[in-house]
Amino acid sequence: MPANDITTWREQWLMPLKRLNRFRLWLWETPLVYEIRGRCFQIKERLCGYPELHRAFRERTGYELNLPHPCTFHHKITVLKIRRSPRIFVRAVDKIFAKELALEWAHQHGFRLDVARTLAVTKDVSEIRWHELPQRFLIKATHRSGANLFVDQSQAFDLDALRLQSRAWLQYPYGVYKHEWAYWPVPRRLLIEELIEPADGEELVDYKFHMSRGHCLMIQVNQGLRSGERTIAILHPSWQLQPVQWVYPQPEVIPQRPDTFYEMLEMASAFSRDFPYLRVDLYSVKQVMSGVMVSRVMFGEFTFFPGSGSESVDPFAFDLAIGKEIKL
Numbered sequence: 001m002p003a004n005d006i007t008t009w010r011e012q013w014l015m016p017l018k019r020l021n022r023f024r025l026w027l028w029e030t031p032l033v034y035e036i037r038g039r040c041f042q043i044k045e046r047l048c049g050y051p052e053l054h055r056a057f058r059e060r061t062g063y064e065l066n067l068p069h070p071c072t073f074h075h076k077i078t079v080l081k082i083r084r085s086p087r088i089f090v091r092a093v094d095k096i097f098a099k100e101l102a103l104e105w106a107h108q109h110g111f112r113l114d115v116a117r118t119l120a121v122t123k124d125v126s127e128i129r130w131h132e133l134p135q136r137f138l139i140k141a142t143h144r145s146g147a148n149l150f151v152d153q154s155q156a157f158d159l160d161a162l163r164l165q166s167r168a169w170l171q172y173p174y175g176v177y178k179h180e181w182a183y184w185p186v187p188r189r190l191l192i193e194e195l196i197e198p199a200d201g202e203e204l205v206d207y208k209f210h211m212s213r214g215h216c217l218m219i220q221v222n223q224g225l226r227s228g229e230r231t232i233a234i235l236h237p238s239w240q241l242q243p244v245q246w247v248y249p250q251p252e253v254i255p256q257r258p259d260t261f262y263e264m265l266e267m268a269s270a271f272s273r274d275f276p277y278l279r280v281d282l283y284s285v286k287q288v289m290s291g292v293m294v295s296r297v298m299f300g301e302f303t304f305f306p307g308s309g310s311e312s313v314d315p316f317a318f319d320l321a322i323g324k325e326i327k328l
Contacts, residue, residue: 034172041176057074061074061311062312073217074307074313074323075323078310081309093182094143094187099115113298114285114296115298115299116298117193121189121191123188123189125166125170126163130153136151138193138195139151139192140193141169145180149162149165169190204226205283207283208220208300208306209265209281210279212326213276213327214269218242218322219239220233221251223255235255245313247307264282281301283300285298
């Protein structure tokens with residue numbers, strides 16, 4: 001048989017196989033099949049003793065996971081995330097309901113707490129009226145962690161890329177292969193809210209209170225999110241800087257303790273009293289009221305599984321020390 005005929009015959013047979021493979025790959029990533037795969041993954045992991053969880057934990061932290069006898073901070077966070085999540089977890093990780101829950105708890109305990117104003121909530125990116133939004137705003141997915149974008153319409157930005165990114169966020173449930181089952185039932189929506197901007201022009205500082213049943217384990221101060229020069233300072237509740245590197249480098253200067261620090265600490269303690277672990281993210285924002293500069297406490301978010309329970313911490317002794325304080 002001539003070489004040309006052999007090549008033509010091969011292509012005739014391979015073309016349908018290539019089309020079939022492209023269809024298989026497309027089908028594999030469709031939302032319905034993705035959810036079925038996720039359920040199967042969940043069952044397999046539980047039946048087999050969480051082999052993928054052990055592997056991912058070891059790769060990210062550098063040490064072994066110990067589910068029967070957890071001792072480090074990340075051991076215990078991982079134990080909590082594979083437990084059956086109570087309904088309050090689902091409500092607290094939903095970016096929309098979390099704001100309502102924070103206000104509800106603040107009212108119950110007599111705290112004054114503010115939240116960023118909601119500008120729009122939608123399931124469909126095409127419904128967003130971009131021209132009606134303020135010049136600067138924040139867009140985030142309500143059902144997942146890390147899915148948020150700061151938008152400044154006074155500067156050039158790719159609206160088509162933003163639409164594609166937003167649609168991608170909404171396509172799948174979050175945390176399926178991270179074992180963060182609390183996120184699975186959260187409705188997939190986009191939340192657009194006002195940008196929190198201090199009146200003094202300073203960059204917004206994120207204060208993250210790591211709590212266990214009302215007790216403060218540590219305070220994490222995140223800076224440089226919008227500037228891109230990110231740092232993380234880990235402080236004792238007495239505001240003493242700890243010699244710890246937690247994912248990002250430490251700042252060169254110890255963060256200044258905010259005017260509202262004790263109010264925020266008391267608030268975090270009250271909110272976390274019924275939980276073995278809860279991270280309460282708050283902001284201390286300076287605003288001008290009646291011609292006077294005042295500091296207001298504003299809510300950020302609730303987190304039960306920071307870093308999916310497997311972040312890089314140096315030294316290991318700190319991971320172990322904080323873990324001992326968590327009361328499961």
